[in-house]
Amino acid sequence: MNTLARAIALAEVCQSFPFLGPSTTDDLLAMVIADFGSATAADDLVPPTVLHILAGNTPAAALQTLTRGLLLGAHNLAKLPSAGLPEVGEFVARLPAALAARVETSTTLPEAWLEQADAVVIFGDDETIAHFRNRVRENQRFIAHGHKVSFGVIFDDPSFASVEDAARDVAAFDQLGCLSPHVLYVGGDARAYAARLAAVLERIPRTASPLSAACAIRALREDFAFRAANNEPCAVWCGANSTVIYDETPGFPHTPLYRTIFVKPLPSDWSAELHEVRSHLSCVGVFPNGAALAKLAIGRICPMGLMQLPPWTWHQDGVAPLASLTQNPG
Amino acid sequence: MSEVLAAYDTLAERILAALRHDLSDAEFDSLALDIHAFQRRWNEPYARFCATRPMPTNWREIPATPQNAFKRFALSCVPGEHIGKTFLTSGTTGETRGAHHFRDTALYEAALLAGWRRLDLPRLRHVVLAPTPAEAPHSSLSHMLATLAVESGDTKSVAMLGTALAFLHHFETTPARVLPPGSFAMETGGYKGSGRDIAKVELYAMFEQHLGLKPDAVLNEYGMTELSSQFYTRGLGAPHTGGPWVRALVIDPARDTEVAVGEAGVLRIFDLANLNSSLAIETQDLAIRHEEGFELLGRDPAALPRGCSRAADEMLRR
Numbered sequence: 001m002n003t004l005a006r007a008i009a010l011a012e013v014c015q016s017f018p019f020l021g022p023s024t025t026d027d028l029l030a031m032v033i034a035d036f037g038s039a040t041a042a043d044d045l046v047p048p049t050v051l052h053i054l055a056g057n058t059p060a061a062a063l064q065t066l067t068r069g070l071l072l073g074a075h076n077l078a079k080l081p082s083a084g085l086p087e088v089g090e091f092v093a094r095l096p097a098a099l100a101a102r103v104e105t106s107t108t109l110p111e112a113w114l115e116q117a118d119a120v121v122i123f124g125d126d127e128t129i130a131h132f133r134n135r136v137r138e139n140q141r142f143i144a145h146g147h148k149v150s151f152g153v154i155f156d157d158p159s160f161a162s163v164e165d166a167a168r169d170v171a172a173f174d175q176l177g178c179l180s181p182h183v184l185y186v187g188g189d190a191r192a193y194a195a196r197l198a199a200v201l202e203r204i205p206r207t208a209s210p211l212s213a214a215c216a217i218r219a220l221r222e223d224f225a226f227r228a229a230n231n232e233p234c235a236v237w238c239g240a241n242s243t244v245i246y247d248e249t250p251g252f253p254h255t256p257l258y259r260t261i262f263v264k265p266l267p268s269d270w271s272a273e274l275h276e277v278r279s280h281l282s283c284v285g286v287f288p289n290g291a292a293l294a295k296l297a298i299g300r301i302c303p304m305g306l307m308q309l310p311p312w313t314w315h316q317d318g319v320a321p322l323a324s325l326t327q328n329p330g
Numbered sequence: 331m332s333e334v335l336a337a338y339d340t341l342a343e344r345i346l347a348a349l350r351h352d353l354s355d356a357e358f359d360s361l362a363l364d365i366h367a368f369q370r371r372w373n374e375p376y377a378r379f380c381a382t383r384p385m386p387t388n389w390r391e392i393p394a395t396p397q398n399a400f401k402r403f404a405l406s407c408v409p410g411e412h413i414g415k416t417f418l419t420s421g422t423t424g425e426t427r428g429a430h431h432f433r434d435t436a437l438y439e440a441a442l443l444a445g446w447r448r449l450d451l452p453r454l455r456h457v458v459l460a461p462t463p464a465e466a467p468h469s470s471l472s473h474m475l476a477t478l479a480v481e482s483g484d485t486k487s488v489a490m491l492g493t494a495l496a497f498l499h500h501f502e503t504t505p506a507r508v509l510p511p512g513s514f515a516m517e518t519g520g521y522k523g524s525g526r527d528i529a530k531v532e533l534y535a536m537f538e539q540h541l542g543l544k545p546d547a548v549l550n551e552y553g554m555t556e557l558s559s560q561f562y563t564r565g566l567g568a569p570h571t572g573g574p575w576v577r578a579l580v581i582d583p584a585r586d587t588e589v590a591v592g593e594a595g596v597l598r599i600f601d602l603a604n605l606n607s608s609l610a611i612e613t614q615d616l617a618i619r620h621e622e623g624f625e626l627l628g629r630d631p632a633a634l635p636r637g638c639s640r641a642a643d644e645m646l647r648r
Contacts, residue, residue, distance in 0.1 A: 208584065212616065212629075215596045218583035219614045222396035229379040230403065240584075 001098055003032055003042045003071065010067050013094045017087065019060050019172065020067075021309030028071055031312045035323040042322070047073040050325055051117035053109070053132065054088070055124050056081035057176035060308070061145070063091050065121050068321050070099050077113045078105045119143065119325045143324050145317055148178035148282035149252070152304055154186045155266070155288065160196045162287035165305025167200040169285055170242075172308040174206065175257040178282045179300075179307050182255050183262040185273075191235060191246045194263035198237035198244035201259060206241050209258035216256035217243055252277045282317075283307055334372045334408055338605065341368055342437055345575070345602050349444040353574040361602055362389035365609050372407035375399065376608050390579065390588075394598045394612035400428030400556050405607045408433045413606075417470035419555045430470070430556050433606050439477050441559045441603035445573045446481060449549070449562055452512065453483035459492025459500060470555045471519065487512040490541070493519040494533060495526065501540045508542030515543055516562075518551035534566055552626055556611050558603035561623070569623035575602040580619035581612075594618045594627060 001009070007028040014023035029039045036042055050069040054062040062078070062085055069076040080088060084107060092103050106113075114120070114132075119141035122132050129144045136142045152169065154162050169181055186193045209217065224236035224245050233248035242259040252274055253262040267273035274281065281298045289303040300314060312321065341364065348361055363386065370380050376395055383393040399405065406413055415435050419428035432438060458475045466472040475491050482489070487510045492500075494517045515537060530550070537543045546565040553560040559576035563569060572578070579588050580595040589595040597617045600610050616627040 211583070211594055214583040215614065215616055218581075218586075218596060219396060219398065219612070222394075222612055223398040225382065226375070226379045226396050226399045227402065229382045230375050231378075232402075 001073070003040060003073070004029070006071055006073065006099065007032070009096050009099055010070055013091060014063075014067065016094055017059075017063055017091065019058075019308070020063060021306075021311075023067075023312065027312050028067070031068070031321050032071065034313045035320050042072055045072065045326055047075060048118035048325055049075045049077065049116050050119045050121060051077045051079065051113050053079045053120065053122040053124065053128075054081060054085060056083055056085060057123075058173040059085055059087035060173065060177065061123050062088055064312075065123075066091065066103065069121075069325065070095070070102060072322055072325055074102065074119075074325065076103045077117065078103060079109045079113070080105055080107045082107050121145075121325075141324065141326075143319055145178070147280055148317075149182050149277050149280050150179050150283040150285070150307060151252075151281075152181045152184040152285040152307070153266070153287070154184060154193065154304065155286075156187045157193065157287055158188055160193065162304045163193070163196050163200050165287070165303075166285070167197060167204060168305055169307040170197075170201060170259060170261045171204045171206065174209070175255075175259055175261070177308060179310065180257070181261065181285060181307060182257075183253050183264055185264050185266050187266045190263055190265045194235065194244050194246040195237060197261070197263060198239060198242065201242035201244065201261075202239040204241060206259065213256050213258045217258060217260050220245070220256060220260065283310070335412065337368055337372070338408060338433060341365055341605055345437055345605060346440055348575050348602055349440055349573065351448060351574060358574060358577065358602070359389045362392060362600060362609060365602060365605060366392045368605075369407055369608055373405055373608065375403035375405060389577070389600055392600065392610045394600075394610040395608035396612050397428070397554070397556055397614055400430060400607075401426045404429070404431065406431040407606050416468065417473065417555045418468040420469075428555060430607055435473065437603045437605055438473075438558045441573070441575065441601075442474055442477055443481070445560050445562070445576075446478060448573050449564075451481075451489070451514065451549075452485075452487070453481055454485045454487045454489040454513065456482040457488050457490045459490065459496035470553075474553070474560075485512075486510045489513065490515040492517065494528075495519065497537070498526065498528065498533065501536045504540075506540040513541070513543065514547045514549065515541065516549040516551055518553065531566060554599075554611070554613065556604075556607070557599060557601050558605075559601045563623075569620040569625050570617075571623035576600065578617070578624050580617050580624055589619050591619050591621055597624060597626075 007025045011023055011025040011028055014020050032039050032042050052065050052069065066076055066078060078088060088105060092100050114135060117140060120132060120136055121143045122129055123145045126146055129146050133142060152166055166184055173180060221236055221238050221243055224234055228235050235246040237244040244261055244263060246263045247253060248265055250267065250273060255262060283300040283302065284298050285304040285307040286301055287304040299318065300310060344361055348357060366386060370377050380393050386392045395405065412433055413431045415432040417430045456479055460475050461469065461472050463472045463476045471493065478491065497517050534545045534548055537548050549562055549564050551560050551562050552570050559572055561570035561572040577600045579598045581598050582589050582595045594616055597613045597615045598610065599613060602609060614629060617624040618627065
């Protein structure tokens with residue numbers, strides 16, 4: 001199969017996974033053109049062997065990296081999280097035989113895989129990344145996607161036009177993705193926005209969160225209920241499906257995720273507000289679209305509602321999606 | 331002002347009389363509701379919180395103060411000038427420390443000693459692996475271990491008392507030395523802020539290897555700066571239990587109801603000896619409910635989701 005044939009086949013399979021967002025043949029080929037200059041430039045590549053070390057937080061990242069490897073014609077070794085990732089099996093099952101043959105999966109890491117790989121793509125915490133960084137050879141390409149946090153900025157929305165979009169961005173993947181917002185900064189009446197968001201989030205069903213997360217969420221709810229009762233500038237909306245916390249305290253908040261979202265007024269000093277997370281920022285969702293946020297110098301700025309749907313050409317963590325798998329390191 | 335002090339004194343007398351092994355459920359319930367009424371009347375931050383909750387009809391319904399509230403609010407019934415002792419939580423660098431204010435430590439000490447005597451341990455010479463109260467005046471742990479000195483005897487066998495972390499350091503820095511027969515150890519606390527974590531079964535193997543103490547000769551104490559009473563377990567596999575004046579519920583975090591026996595949830599504690607602050611505390615610890623007592627799971631960081639957007643506090647801790 002040449003690049004075009006692979007793109008056609010992959011685009012068809014990607015349609016079965018709506019969380020991957022728009023994934024037409026043209027969308028996939030756009031990646032090839034952006035990275036190599038033409039849609040056929042990758043036809044002549046010696047196909048690399050790519051080891052993907054996948055995390056369990058979202059299936060999207062796993063299917064995206066496999067799609068990129070397959071588009072290049074690579075042989076793909078997928079180390080699944082120990083608890084498995086069923087979407088990967090479903091994805092491979094839908095591939096034409098010629099592409100399916102280019103994917104091997106395992107929940108444990110065969111020693112030979114690390115040896116065989118030309119490129120290692122890893123999703124995980126800093127500890128896991130450091131572990132593998134120490135094990136790769138100098139001539140192996142190493143692409144690491146570590147902890148990231150994202151947030152939304154709603155500059156002005158008195159009619160709450162952005163609430164549905166914001167709720168969708170919060171709800172996707174139970175907020176476990178690096179593109180999931182932890183906080184929404186809202187201009188105007190942020191407290192009213194929080195109340196509206198809580199109502200909309202409650203309409204989006206979800207599965208139960210793990211016990212440790214549920215306990216952390218409960219602790220946060222009770223903590224803010226106590227603070228609100230004592231006239232601190234905060235409020236909490238506790239629903240069956242979500243927790244929305246309005247808080248005027250400066251600083252990027254910590255959330256136990258699983259639909260626990262902070263709503264805060266727009267900060268007067270962005271630099272101070274984001275100081276603690278500056279090196280971990282991934283994406284900012286913005287409303288209204290086109291509002292200026294350039295001074296934040298964050299990798300990806302997108303309209304609210306599209307935070308979880310990055311284009312295929314996006315350079316996640318500053319890395320070219322395809323070229324990074326084929327070019328020599330350094 | 332004399333009103334709050336008089337009410338405190340009256341309740342303190344009743345609590346002292348309740349620190350006994352045959353305290354009935356009805357007595358616990360009645361005293362708990364009276365203490366709650368007192369705290370609702372005089373502990374202003376707690377009173378404002380309670381105003382948002384229904385009035386309890388039995389002890390299980392008493393609104394529990396979230397543990398974090400001790401970091402932000404002065405939770406005291408008596409006014410500041412009558413606070414005789416304040417213990418602070420251990421807290422890592424830069425973290426706000428929780429403050430537990432006492433009018434005096436009489437109730438704390440009485441509850442501690444009543445709980446200790448309930449264990450029916452031999453009176454042995456105490457060896458304490460912790461700073462003294464003079465070295466750590468705000469440490470409830472140091473105060474606790476010093477108070478237990480009255481239970482110390484003049485024997486060859488010893489009772490070694492300290493934090494799990496202190497024992498770990500001891501094992502790593504001191505040659506193994508088998509303690510005389512009949513000795514025992516009591517370990518407490520976790521590894522907060524130390525960057526260390528070790529499974530209990532491994533720690534207890536070290537007790538045997540370094541001190542010659544079988545697991546059944548090692549006790550674990552579960553307590554908190556925010557409490558006045560303690561829970562204990564002995565060896566491996568047994569649940570933590572406390573005296574009848576301190577009770578624990580294991581709560582389903584989503585439904586806010588008690589879980590069934592064998593199920594896990596968040597630990598909520600009702601401690602009659604916590605007179606000046608809040609008798610009901612919602613901890614952040616996970617536990618499994620047993621027929622009697624609970625099995626502590628701790629904060630269970632291992633069960634937190636892993637991935638590129640793990641909880642931000644995990645990330646920021648690095």
